[in-house]
Amino acid sequence: MINIIKKNKDLFPVLIALLFMTILAVNKDFSAFTIDGIKMYFYFLLPSLFPYFFLVTILSLLKGVGKLSKLFSPISSRLFKVNGACGYAYFMSLIAGYPIGASLIADFKNSRLISSVEAERGSVLCSTSSPAYLISTVGAIMFESVIFGAVLFLCHLLSSITIGIIFSFYKKDKPTLLTSFSAKKTDEILFDGITGAVNSTLFVGAIITLFYILTEILYSLGLLNLPINILTAIFKDQNVSLAIVFALFENGKGMKFLSSLGTNRLSFVLSCFLCGFSGLSIILQSVVYLKRAKIKIAPFILSKIMVAIINLVYGLILAFIFF
Numbered sequence: 001m002i003n004i005i006k007k008n009k010d011l012f013p014v015l016i017a018l019l020f021m022t023i024l025a026v027n028k029d030f031s032a033f034t035i036d037g038i039k040m041y042f043y044f045l046l047p048s049l050f051p052y053f054f055l056v057t058i059l060s061l062l063k064g065v066g067k068l069s070k071l072f073s074p075i076s077s078r079l080f081k082v083n084g085a086c087g088y089a090y091f092m093s094l095i096a097g098y099p100i101g102a103s104l105i106a107d108f109k110n111s112r113l114i115s116s117v118e119a120e121r122g123s124v125l126c127s128t129s130s131p132a133y134l135i136s137t138v139g140a141i142m143f144e145s146v147i148f149g150a151v152l153f154l155c156h157l158l159s160s161i162t163i164g165i166i167f168s169f170y171k172k173d174k175p176t177l178l179t180s181f182s183a184k185k186t187d188e189i190l191f192d193g194i195t196g197a198v199n200s201t202l203f204v205g206a207i208i209t210l211f212y213i214l215t216e217i218l219y220s221l222g223l224l225n226l227p228i229n230i231l232t233a234i235f236k237d238q239n240v241s242l243a244i245v246f247a248l249f250e251n252g253k254g255m256k257f258l259s260s261l262g263t264n265r266l267s268f269v270l271s272c273f274l275c276g277f278s279g280l281s282i283i284l285q286s287v288v289y290l291k292r293a294k295i296k297i298a299p300f301i302l303s304k305i306m307v308a309i310i311n312l313v314y315g316l317i318l319a320f321i322f323f
Contacts (some may be wrong), residue, residue: 027230033212033217037208037212037213038205041254045133046066047071049201050198053196054090055096056092067311070225072090079168080125081175082175083114085114086105090125092126093127094130094160097129099285099286100289101122101126102285102289105290106295107294114176117173118173118175118176118299119290120296120299123286123300125160125164127300129153129275130162135150136200139152140227143262143271151318153271155314155315155318158306158314159314203285207281211280215249216251217247219246222244229241240257240261243256243258247274249281252280255271263323264321267317272312272314272315275311276305276308
C-alpha cells in the first residue's frame with residue numbers, strides 16, 4: 001500500500017485540482033465564494049500588506065537592513081540567541097505581520113547571513129500579526145473597538161517574546177557574526193521595490209482566497225458539521241463554533257463571525273487563541289517561504305500551537321484587567 005502511494009504521489013495534486021474544479025463547475029454558488037474571498041483580501045488585508053512589502057524591499061536594496069541589524073544585534077543575541085539580522089526580521093514582523101518575517105528569514109538564510117539554527121529560531125520568533133490587522137481590522141472594523149484591538153496586539157507581543165525566549169534554548173548554537181549586506185544599483189531600486197511588493201501581495205492574496213473558497217466548500221458539503229456541532233454544544237452559540245472552525249482555516253473569515261459576540265471576555269480570549277494560531281492559510285504562506293530556503297518547518301509548526309496556548313493564557317489574564 002505504501003509503495004502504491006509513493007509511486008502515485010504526483011497524481012494526488014492533480015486529482016485534488018480536478019475535484020476542486022468539478023465542485024466549482026457543478027455549483028454556481030461556489031464560484032461566488034471566489035469573489036467574496038478576493039473582496040475580503042482587498043478590503044481588510046491588502047492595504048496593510050503592500051506598503052510594508054514595498055518598505056522591506058526598499059530597505060534591503062538601500063542597505064538599510066545592515067544598519068538596522070547592527071542596531072538590534074545586542075538585544076536579539078542576548079534575549080533570543082539570534083544575530084541582528086533576525087532581530088531586524090522580528091522588528092519588521094511586529095510592524096508588518098505575516099508573512100514578512102518568514103520571507104526575511106528565508107532571504108537571510110539563502111544569503112548566508114544567518115545559520116540554519118538561527119533560521120529555525122527566527123521562523124518561530126518572526127511569526128506575528130501586524131498591529132494594522134489586529135488593531136485596525138479586527139479591533140476597529142470588526143469589533144468596533146480600538147481598545148479591543150490594542151490589547152489583542154499587546155497579548156500578541158507578549159506571546160512572541162515568550163516563544164522567542166523559549167526557543168532560544170533550542171539547540172546550543174550561538175548567534176553568528178553579521179556579514180556585510182550588498183545593495184543593488186540605484187536605478188533598479190524603484191522598479192524592484194514595486195515588482196517585489198506586487199508579487200508578494202498577489203501570492204498572499206491567492207492563498208487567502210483559496211482557503212476562503214476551500215472553507216466554504218467544506219462547510220457547504222457538510223464536512224465541517226462534526227466539529228461545528230461539538231463546539232456548539234460546548235459554547236451554546238453556533239457563531240462561536242463557526243468562528244473557531246473557520247479561523248483554523250482562514251483567520252479573517254473566522255474573526256468576522258466571532259465579532260458578532262461583541263467586545264467581552266469570551267470574544268477576547270478566543271481572539272487571542274485564534275490570532276495566535278493564525279490559521280492554515282497563513283501558516284502555509286510562511287511554510288512556502290521557509291521551504292524555499294530549506295529551513296526545517298517542524299519547529300515553526302510546533303511554535304504556532306504553542307503560541308496559540310500562550311496567547312490563551314495571556315488573554316485570560318488581560319481579559320480580567322481590561323474587559
